[in-house]
Amino acid sequence: MFNATSRPIVETKPTSRYPYRLNFYDKPPLEDITLDEFELFAIDRLRVLSEIESCHIRNRQPEDTKKTIGDQCKKYLPLAPGSGGIDTDEERRKDHIGHFVLRLAFCQSDDLRRRFVKAESELFRYRYGTDITSDREGFLKFQEFGWTMVQVNQFDDRDTLKKELKGLNANATSWFQVKWTQVPNLVERRRVILRDGWAFVPEKEQSSIIFQEFERRLEAALEETARAIQRFDEDTRLMPILKHLGEGFQSGMSVASEYTAAEGGDAVTADMIDDMAAKHWPMCMRTLHDNLRKDHHLKHFGRQQYGLFLKVVGLSIEEAIMFWRKAFRGRIADDKFNKEYKYNIRHSFGLEGKRTNYPAYTCQRIITQNQPGPQDCHGCPYRHYSPDRLQTALLATYGAQGLKLSDLPEIMNAVKHDHFHVACTKVYEVTHGLPSGTGLDGESVTHPNQYAAKSREMEQGKDGGAVKSEDAMDTTS
Amino acid sequence: MDVDRDVFYDASDASTMMQFYKRLFPYKSIYTWLNHQHAPQKLFTHREFAFNLPGDVIIRYISFNTMEDMKKEVIRMNPTRFEIGPICTIRPKDRKTRPGALKPLQRELVFDIDMTDYDEIRTCCSGKGICRRCWGFIAAAVKVMDNVLRSNFGYKHILWVYSGRRGIHCWISDEEAMGLTDEQRKSVLGWLEVIKGGKDMTKKVNVRFAGGPLHPSLSNAVESLRGTFPKLILDDQKCFDSKEQTDTLLDLLGDKDIALKLRKRWLKRPRSSSEKWSDIKDEVVSQAQELGKKPADAPLYKAVEDIVLQYTYPRMDSEVSKHRNHLLKSPFCVHPGTGRVCVPVDPENVENFDPERVPTVDQLLKELDAVGTKDVAMSEDGTPQHAGSDWEKTSLKPYVDILDAHVRGLMEISRLKRRQNGGDASLEY
C-alpha cells in the first residue's frame, strides 16, 4: 500500500538500549527507523489500543479488560519482563517507536488526544500491574516525580497534620508529599490529606500518582507534538501513513490489514450465496445482498463493495460472473451484461486493465470513504443509517438469528459514540449465541470478510452446521 | 442644596446606568484586580468580557487593550451588566481573523453560592427573597469555604463578592488557581462538594467510605459548623418545627426504631427545634452506652454529623466552577432587579454583612446629588474626563477599599515575580 523503503528516516547513532520494560516515553527514539517499521509498529500498537477502547465503550469488567489487553499484547505487542537480551530490546524498541508514531498520528484533535491518552494509560497500568517488582522499582528510581517521602512519626503530636493523616489512614506510616495538582483524581475522591496546596498520599496509593503523572506528561507532550508537527508536514513519506492511522482510530478501530481468504477452503459457488448471506454476512453485506435481490441491480459502489467481498469469500471468476448475471436477470439483458458489467467483474479479479488483484474493502474504508448518497445502499449501516432506521433494519435482518429489542440499547450506544465496529461486533455476538465481550476470537470486527469467515468457521466447528437457514432466508421477499 | 427628593434612579433605566458607569464604577480597581499590575498584560488584553444588553442580549468575545479602552466601551455600550471570562490564547476580539485559535488558558478559580439552593431548608424566605436571617447560611458557607481554600489548597488571594441579590461569588487569583485545567477544577469541586441529590433525595450527604468516619477535612468542617448550627438552624430558622421538616429530620437519623420512639414522644408533647435536637443528642449518648462504645463511634453520631453538614455545609453551583470559559458577573456591576451593587464582602466579617443595606444605585446617585457633583464633563473624544472617580464621595468607598486592599496583595506578588524574571514583563503568564 505504501512504498516501503529501507531508507532510515532518522539517522543517528543507536544510543541507549532499554533497561526497563516500563516506559514513560520521555525521550523520542533515536535509532534508525525504516518506513516499514514506522508503519508496522504503529499498526500493531493501534490494534491493542483499539481493543482497549472497545472494552471501555462496552463497559467491560476490569478483569475482562485485563484479559483482553493481555491477549492482544501477546499477539501484537509482546513485552517480556526482566533485563534484556536481544529479543527483549527489540520488543521494547518496537513499543517505544510505535508509541511515538501514534503520538504523531493522534495529536491533531482534542478528541483523538483524549482517546489516545486514555487507551495508552490503560495499557501502561496493565503493564505496571504485571511487572516484576524489582524491575518496577528500578524503573521508578529513574523518574522524577517531584515527591518527597514523609513519615507520620516525624511530626509533633500537637501538629494537626499528624492528626489528619492518622484520621485518613491510621495504618499508613509512610506518605508521599506532592503538589495537589499532580494528583487531581485522588483529590477529587478525597483519598489524600491536603495542606497548603500539598497532597499527602498514603504509600499504597503510589501507583495512582504514577498513573496520573503518566497521563499528565502524555497530555502535555501531545499538545507540544501538535504544535511541532506543523513544521514537518513537508515529509510526504510520513504523512499518508499518519493520515491512514488517524482515520483508523477516528472511525473507532485499528487499521485492519487486508483480508485474504483462508487457503484450501471449500469452493464457494453462486448458488450458495443466498444461504451464506442469511447466516454469515455482516449488516453492510446483508443490506447489499437484500437490495440486489429486491431490485435485481446495485449501483456502482455497491457492486464494487459487494463484488470484492464475494471474491474474497471465495467466489471464483466464473462463479462471480454467473452470480451477477443471474442477479441482474429481468433488469439487464444478457448482451448488455456482457458488454458493460462483465469487464468490470474481470477487472476486479485482476484479469483486465492494470491487472491488479484488488483487495476487499476494510470496515475503515467502508466507513470513511465514498459516503453513500440517498439512492445508494453501499456503506456501513451502523455509520450511514439514521438511528431509527438502523434499529428497524437490525431487528428485521437479525431477528430470526436471535437479535432482540433488549440488545438494541448497547448497540445504539456504541453507534452514538461513533464506534460502529463495536456495534457490529455486538451484533455478531448476539446472533452467534456468544457471551458479551467474546467478539470474534477476542477481537472486534475490522473487516466484513473477517466477520463472514469467523461466522463460517464457527458453523463448521459445530459439526454439521446450522439448520435453520431455510426460514432465515426469506427476509428478501 | 437643591436635591430633588422625589427622583428615583431606576437601575433598569439606561440613563441611570449611564450615570453609574460614568461616575461611580471603579474601573481602576477592577482593571488592576484582573491585570495584577499597572501596564496591561495578557491577563487583561486577552481576557474575554461579555456585555448584557437590555432584552436578554449577550455580546461575547469582547476584549480591551487598555483600561481606557474598557472605560470607553462600557460607557458607549452601556450594558445592564457585564461578565468576565477567561484569558485566551489570542485577543478574543480577534477571533474572526484567526479561526479556531481562540482557546481559554487561564482564569480565576470561581465559586457561586446561591440562596435558591437553600430553599428546602430556609424558613424565612423563598425563591428570589433574601433577608438578613437567611444570610446566615451564606455566612456559614463562606467561613467553611474560605478556610478550606486557604488551609487545604494554600490559596491567599481570595475575593468574595455579593452577587447583588441572594448569593455570593468567590474569585481566587493565585497563580496556581488561575492556571488550573478544567480537569483540576473538577477535582477541587470533588473535594469541596458534599451536598448532592435533588428534591427526591432526602439524605443529601453521602461522603463516607463504607460508612466509616468522615474525611478529616470534613470533620474539621463539622467542628466549625457545630457552632453555627444551634443558632442558625435551631434558634433562628427553627428548621425542625413543622411536621414535614420533622419527618425529614427523623428520616435522616437512619434508624427506624429511634425515629418511631421520638415521633411518638414528640406527638404527645410538642417540642421546639432545639428541644428535638437535644432529644436526639441524648439518644446518641444512650446508643453509645448500650453498645459500649464512645459516643463518637455510635452510628447515630455519624447521622448527626451528616445532618449538621446537610443543613449548614456550603451548597454551590458546581457548573460555574468546572470550566475555565464560564462567564461570571463582574464585581461592582448593578443587579438590574434590586439596583444593588455587587460589592466585595470581607470574609472575616461576613456574618455582619446585611444584604439589605448594600448601597443601591439610586442611593449612590442621590448621595452624589447631595454633595453637589453634577454630571461629568466630557472630553472631545466623547469620554468623560474623570469617569469612575466619584465613588470616593459615596458609601461605595468602603467596598472599593476592600477590593483595593486585595489588589495590593496581587500587585506585590506580581512585582516580586517580575523582579525574579529580570524585569522582563513579557515572561509573565
Ligand code: SF4
Ligand atoms: S462494521 Fe464493518 S462489517 Fe460491520 S457493517 Fe460496518 S462495514 Fe460492515
Ligand SMILES: [Zn+2]
Ligand atoms: Zn430570609
